[in-house]
Amino acid sequence: QCRLRPWLEEQIQSGRYPGVQWLDQSARVFQIPWKHAARHGWNIDKDATLFRNWAIHTGRYKPGIDKPDPKTWKANFRCALNSLTDVKELQDRSIKKGHNAFRVYALL
Secondary structure, three states: OOOHHHHHHHHHHHOOOOOOEEEEOOOOEEEEEOOOOOOOOOOHHHHOHHHHHHHHHOOOOOOOOOOOOHHHHHHHHHHHHHOOOOEEEOHHHOEOOOOOOEEEEEEO
8 A cells, every 4th residue: 555645745855846845844734836737837857746756656657668647647646635534735825826836735
């Protein structure tokens, strides 16, 4: 079983992904850039890395074998995140549209 929460905490902690960061570490509040792939300036290596690495982690994507599919990676990541009972999106703090779209979540 690939547990999303410990994996995600590790990724946030790592500082490897631009914009994936704690907003309030003591309250366990973090943000994930959520730029739409159709937007100008979207870049698979910059804007889809977190989603891609989750797909690799879960075995749903094998680099060099499977065709890159950022839309599916993102959808799978979102579904996995939404299915967690101990992670909640802070809707009022998320910005869903535009160049700097991001989502804000809290680990409960």
